[in-house]
Amino acid sequence: MIRFVLRRVLAAIPIGLVVTLGVYALVFAMPGDPLRELAGDKPIPAAVLAAKRAQFHLDDPFIVQYLLSMKDILTGHFGTTFAGADIADQLRLRIPVTLKLTLLANAFQWTLGLFFGIYAGFKRNGWVDRSLLLTTLVLLAVPGLVAYFAAQYLFGVELKWFPVSGVLEGFPRSYLLPALVIGVLGFAGLARLLRTSIVETVNADFVKTARAKGLGEQRVLWRHILPNALLPVITFIGLDLAGMFGGAIITESIFNLPGLGQFMFQAIKLKEGGVVVLLSTLAFISFIVINLLVDVLYGVVDPRVRNV
Amino acid sequence: MGAALGLALVLASCGDGKSSDGGSGSGGAKSEVIAIAADPLEYINPLNENGSPGIQIAMAMFAPLVTTDPNTGKLQNVMADSVTPDKTSQTWTIKLKPGNTFQNGQPVTAKDYVDSWNMTAEGSNAWKNNGFFSKVDGYDALNPPTADGATPKPTAVKTLSGLKQVDNLTFTVKLKVPFSQFGLTLQYLGLAPLPEEVRKNPDAYKRKPIGNGPYKLAADWNAGDDIKLAKWDGYKASAAPEADSITYRFIPNADTAYNEFLAGNVDFTDVPSTKVKSFKTDAPDQWVTSVSSGANYLVFPAWDPRYKNPKLRHAFSEAIDRKAFADLVGLSDPAKGLIAPDINGYRPDACKYCDFDATKAKQLLQEAGGFSGVVNISYSTTSATGQIFAEAIGNMLRQNLGLQVKYTGKQGSEITELADSRKLDGLRFGGWGHDYPSIEDYLTPMFKTNGDANFAGYSNPALDAVLAKGDAEPDQEKAIKLYQQAEDIALEDMPLIPLYTKSNAYLHSAKIEPRVSKYVGVSALWATFK
Numbered sequence: 082m083i084r085f086v087l088r089r090v091l092a093a094i095p096i097g098l099v100v101t102l103g104v105y106a107l108v109f110a111m112p113g114d115p116l117r118e119l120a121g122d123k124p125i126p127a128a129v130l131a132a133k134r135a136q137f138h139l140d141d142p143f144i145v146q147y148l149l150s151m152k153d154i155l156t157g158h159f160g161t162t163f164a165g166a167d168i169a170d171q172l173r174l175r176i177p178v179t180l181k182l183t184l185l186a187n188a189f190q191w192t193l194g195l196f197f198g199i200y201a202g203f204k205r206n207g208w209v210d211r212s213l214l215l216t217t218l219v220l221l222a223v224p225g226l227v228a229y230f231a232a233q234y235l236f237g238v239e240l241k242w243f244p245v246s247g248v249l250e251g252f253p254r255s256y257l258l259p260a261l262v263i264g265v266l267g268f269a270g271l272a273r274l275l276r277t278s279i280v281e282t283v284n285a286d287f288v289k290t291a292r293a294k295g296l297g298e299q300r301v302l303w304r305h306i307l308p309n310a311l312l313p314v315i316t317f318i319g320l321d322l323a324g325m326f327g328g329a330i331i332t333e334s335i336f337n338l339p340g341l342g343q344f345m346f347q348a349i350k351l352k353e354g355g356v357v358v359l360l361s362t363l364a365f366i367s368f369i370v371i372n373l374l375v376d377v378l379y380g381v382v383d384p385r386v387r388n389v
Numbered sequence: 390m391g392a393a394l395g396l397a398l399v400l401a402s403c404g405d406g407k408s409s410d411g412g413s414g415s416g417g418a419k420s421e422v423i424a425i426a427a428d429p430l431e432y433i434n435p436l437n438e439n440g441s442p443g444i445q446i447a448m449a450m451f452a453p454l455v456t457t458d459p460n461t462g463k464l465q466n467v468m469a470d471s472v473t474p475d476k477t478s479q480t481w482t483i484k485l486k487p488g489n490t491f492q493n494g495q496p497v498t499a500k501d502y503v504d505s506w507n508m509t510a511e512g513s514n515a516w517k518n519n520g521f522f523s524k525v526d527g528y529d530a531l532n533p534p535t536a537d538g539a540t541p542k543p544t545a546v547k548t549l550s551g552l553k554q555v556d557n558l559t560f561t562v563k564l565k566v567p568f569s570q571f572g573l574t575l576q577y578l579g580l581a582p583l584p585e586e587v588r589k590n591p592d593a594y595k596r597k598p599i600g601n602g603p604y605k606l607a608a609d610w611n612a613g614d615d616i617k618l619a620k621w622d623g624y625k626a627s628a629a630p631e632a633d634s635i636t637y638r639f640i641p642n643a644d645t646a647y648n649e650f651l652a653g654n655v656d657f658t659d660v661p662s663t664k665v666k667s668f669k670t671d672a673p674d675q676w677v678t679s680v681s682s683g684a685n686y687l688v689f690p691a692w693d694p695r696y697k698n699p700k701l702r703h704a705f706s707e708a709i710d711r712k713a714f715a716d717l718v719g720l721s722d723p724a725k726g727l728i729a730p731d732i733n734g735y736r737p738d739a740c741k742y743c744d745f746d747a748t749k750a751k752q753l754l755q756e757a758g759g760f761s762g763v764v765n766i767s768y769s770t771t772s773a774t775g776q777i778f779a780e781a782i783g784n785m786l787r788q789n790l791g792l793q794v795k796y797t798g799k800q801g802s803e804i805t806e807l808a809d810s811r812k813l814d815g816l817r818f819g820g821w822g823h824d825y826p827s828i829e830d831y832l833t834p835m836f837k838t839n840g841d842a843n844f845a846g847y848s849n850p851a852l853d854a855v856l857a858k859g860d861a862e863p864d865q866e867k868a869i870k871l872y873q874q875a876e877d878i879a880l881e882d883m884p885l886i887p888l889y890t891k892s893n894a895y896l897h898s899a900k901i902e903p904r905v906s907k908y909v910g911v912s913a914l915w916a917t918f919k
Contacts, residue, residue: 113802126520128512128532128541135540136515165431165595170612230644238652245652246645247638334642339429339613343641347428 086373093369097362104361105147108354115139115163115352137163137355150355154362163351168359171344179340181252182260182329187322189264190271195314197268198275202310203302205280213276217269225266229335232262246337259336263329267321274317278310285309312383319375323368419918420634421901424650424658426643429613432595435581436509437516444578446637449618449914450600451581452626454483455572457826459906459915462733464572467627468497468601470558478569478863485558489626491584492605499560501582507531507548508588513541518579520841524571526551526563567861569868573825603629615639630915647671650896657903657913660894662773665719672896677903679910681722681890682729683822684831687782688885691846692811700757702883703742707750708789709782711743715889717781718774724887727831727876731908734828734869740880740887747789754790763793765815769801778818811846819844819885826908828872832856836879845884852878 116125116133134140138149153160159168201210236258237245243258244250253260282288283306291305333342341360348356379386427442435447454469466472470484489497508514510522512532522528527550535541551563564571582601587594596610600621607619616637620629640646643661650658651671660668660676668676687709689696696702711723722730726739754760766783768775776798783794797814799807807813821842823830834842838853852875859871895911897903904915 111800112806113800114806125517126512126523126532128535129515129517129519131535131539132513132515132541162431164428166612174613230648233645233648234651238648241652245649245654246640246642247649335645337640337642337645343428 082377086377089373089376090369097365097369100365101151101358101362102147105150105354105358106143108349108352108357109143109146111349111352113352133163137353146354147358150358153355154359159359160355162348162356163353164347168356172363175340175344178248178338179329179333179342181256182263182332182338182340183322185253185256185260186263186267186329187318189260190267190321191318193264193268194271194275198272198314199279199307201272202276202279202283205276210276213272217273220266220269223266225331226335228262228266229259229332232258233335246335248338256338259329259332259338263332271314271317271321275310275314278313279306282306282310308382312379315375315378315382319371319378323371418633419631420636421632421656421898421913421916421918422636422638422654423913424638424640424646424655426640426646426659426661428641429639430616431612433598433616434516434583434591434595435579436505436518436583437591439517439579442639445914446616447578447581447600447602449602449604449630449635450598450606451578451602452489452600452624453578453581454575456576456627457909459904459909459912462826462908464576465627469575472572472575474569474572474863476863477567478564478571478861479567480561480563481571482555482559482561483575486626487558489601490623491582491599491601492621492623493584493586493599494623495584497582497584497601498557499554500557501584503548503552503554503560504585504588505582506552506580508583508591510549511544511547513543515541518577521574521577521579522549524564524566524568525549526565528565566857569860569862569865570825570827570829573827576825601626604635607634631918632914632916635914647896650898653898656898656901657916658896660896662719665894668894668896675899676894676896677905677911678720678892678894679905680731680907681892682731682910683820684724684727684729684890685818685820685888686724686727686844686885687888688808688817688819688844689883690808690811690813690815691848691884693815695761698757699882700753701760702886704750704753704757704790705786706740706742706883706886707744707746707753709785709886709888710745711889712745714778714781714785718778718889718891720894721889721891724890727835727879727885727887728828729823729831729890731910732823732826732828732831734873736873736876739873739876742880742883743887750789751791760790760792763795765795765797767797767799767804767807767813767815767817769804769818770798771801775818782816808844808846817844818888828869828876829856829859832872832875832879836875836884847879847882847884849878849882852882 116130116139138146141149159172161167162171197209197213201213204210233245236242244255248255288301288305291301296305329340330342330346332338333340334346341363345357345360348360425442425445427440430443430446433443433446433450435444435451438444438447452467454467455464455472456467457463458465466486468485468489470486471482473482474480483502485497485499491497506522509516509518510525510528510531512519519532527546527548530546531544531549533544553561553563555561562571583591584599587599597606603621603624604618605621607617610616618635618637620633638655640649643659644663646655646658647661647664649655664671687705689702711725715721715723723743725743726736728735730737764783764786766779768779776796779796783796786792787794804813804817808817821831821835833856834840835844836847836852837843837856838848838850855871855875855878859868859875862868862871893911895903895913897913897916900919901913901916902919904912904917906912
């Protein structure tokens with residue numbers, strides 16, 4: 082078990098380097114001068130420009146900039162953004178916001194997804210199954226941008242059930258509406274995956290065997306079908322959860338939640354390579370950790386793939 | 390604690406809004422919540438701030454030397470008792486009113502100004518308003534050229550030779566060359582003084598600024614927080630705005646700010662470009678618009694010989710239906726001059742080649758010998774409307790001049806960079822808004838050889854000479870005449886085509902009435918309460 086975990090962590094290091102280098106290269110390759118983006122149309126005096134360039138290593142070649150950024154990240158010297166914000170402070174403020182939003186959104190998504198997926202899987206071709214198919218198709222087709230603004234206008238501005246934006250009303254009130262919209266838009270994939278998986282499992286030989294042994298229908302459902310049908314779903318949920326440190330860029334912007342997504346958006350807009358790489362590294366680490374957990378959990382559910 | 394207090398304040402202000410809607414008007418505290426469609430500020434230091442959110446906060450917390458009277462458009466004193474140029478407009482004497490203090494109780498003296506300005510002028514401090522002082526004698530000594538990639542070292546010289554303290558309340562500014570408009574530039578909030586304790590360690594006061602203006606921080610201000618201001622009793626330099634307390638709420642997404650307004654949670658917000666067509670019905674009787682300010686142009690590449698003939702540029706200009714284009718942009722007026730309509734010296738019909746006339750346009754193009762190749766129009770992909778505007782212009786050139794047109798979408802900053810290195814192909818859009826309300830602040834930056842915002846890479850010694858004459862003319866009326874001559878030269882050469890001037894729209898709650906001025910635009914800070 083420990084060897085398995087160690088192997089995975091070691092394997093993650095080169096992947097992490099490739100990923101961060103790639104992300105840095107992409108930001109570096111974006112057209113336009115970052116400091117010009119910061120200044121708008123106004124001219125910046127040469128001395129000010131030179132001082133800023135030196136502070137952010139903008140005159141160094143690509144690989145040197147990348148290594149300096151990585152050094153700063155690994156030694157915990159995050160420095161400041163172009164706009165002068167202390168990056169460590171920003172992370173301290175923003176990580177909880179993103180965590181609250183994604184965890185709540187995932188809770189909604191899983192509850193809806195599991196409930197409808199299981200129901201539709203067991204009662205397939207019933208009216209719930211058919212309307213689920215239709216609903217999920219519609220939901221998958223709605224662009225997030227439209228749904229977020231529509232929900233904000235309807236439930237925030239008109240009905241006043243939820244705050245329109247911001248985190249002034251704290252957890253959970255300020256997070257409920259965006260999390261609900263994410264959950265409702267996102268549960269479709271999970272529900273359909275689970276439904277299909279259940280339908281496939283129901284026809285498996287071991288289920289027939291269980292029935293032939295004379296086990297009760299409830300026991301067959303909950304002990305034989307569901308654990309096996311859940312296997313692909315665990316992978317799906319793991320991947321979904323792992324993406325959360327990327328932040329929900331559009332949601333955070335529309336609902337004015339100062340999380341990592343907004344931070345990432347600003348950093349990309351201003352071509353702040355250092356910040357983008359820092360946030361990508363965070364996202365990468367959370368990805369590795371959560372995937373590791375998923376793999377361990379997989380072993381618990383399915384003895385065939387146990388890595389002990 | 391901070392968050393709880395913030396909530397209480399916002400809730401309180403919402404409550405106020407509703408009660409005064411009911412017409413009770415029961416005295417009470419006058420408070421307003423102003424939305425700022427930008428990321429939260431990281432520090433408040435007017436001298437190191439040139440963005441509009443920062444300057445907006447500075448306007449409440451700091452006081453300028455002089456300001457434009459919103460009713461008459463004339464310059465009036467605030468911190469200054471008098472601002473007097475010498476005969477050539479090269480040396481300016483600034484006398485401060487006695488009795489004004491900073492919010493820490495210390496008197497505001499000439500030394501505070503001189504020392505604050507010296508700090509800003511020193512290049513190695515990298516403060517954003519450094520460039521303002523490039524006109525002052527001795528600037529170059531504080532800003533020696535730095536090799537590429539090197540960090541500017543603090544200079545041995547720490548003071549501008551052109552800045553001299555005369556007595557406790559008087560100082561003089563000697564400029565490199567005469568500049569008749571210098572008095573107008575002094576209303577910029579980015580020149581506000583910092584008190585001595587802040588100058589000693591500016592970083593320690595990033596989040597607890599000590600101003601000299603009508604408002605001070607009402608609560609601790611931490612990273613990401615809204616800014617809550619309360620009236621400061623010690624302000625005596627001029628009349629103060631009506632509000633007792635103001636909350637500036639940062640909402641980076643302008644559409645979200647708009648929805649917050651509709652929900653009744655903020656008292657004042659800008660109308661984002663996406664709502665230009667709908668705001669009048671969304672918030673009837675709760676909107677105001679400013680007069681058009683700033684101006685927008687279509688810019689020729691001076692480096693491309695195909696566009697060199699002024700006749701050809703006039704032909705392009707005549708081929709554009711400005712009325713139709715302004716309607717497309719919305720809230721806009723066709724521009725027939727190079728400066729904005731709210732500026733002293735503006736002439737509504739300065740341009741002789743700006744009336745839509747397809748026949749004349751064709752004739753001019755013929756006289757110019759036609760145009761070979763395809764006209765490229767670059768537009769910014771960062772703007773939602775860039776492509777639509779480019780295609781509108783392109784269609785007019787195609788239909789009215791029979792030209793072939795193509796379009797290139799790029800990031801705004803990339804277009805600017807290509808143009809600066811003179812590699813950009815064809816036309817692009819440009820816009821300019823003044824830093825100080827003077828006709829000169831349009832002509833010098835855009836048309837003087839190597840001007841700060843000379844989009845077109847334009848240069849004409851005759852125009853430079855007229856500008857220099859205007860800069861040295863102490864009589865403002867005469868100076869304006871000279872600047873108008875410069876505008877005429879620029880219009881004759883037409884390195885860029887005037888397109889439209891745009892007004893801005895704002896929404897305000899029923900309890901406040903923003904100040905609307907023909908000269909300084911719309912202000913929520915100076916709103917009156919009903």
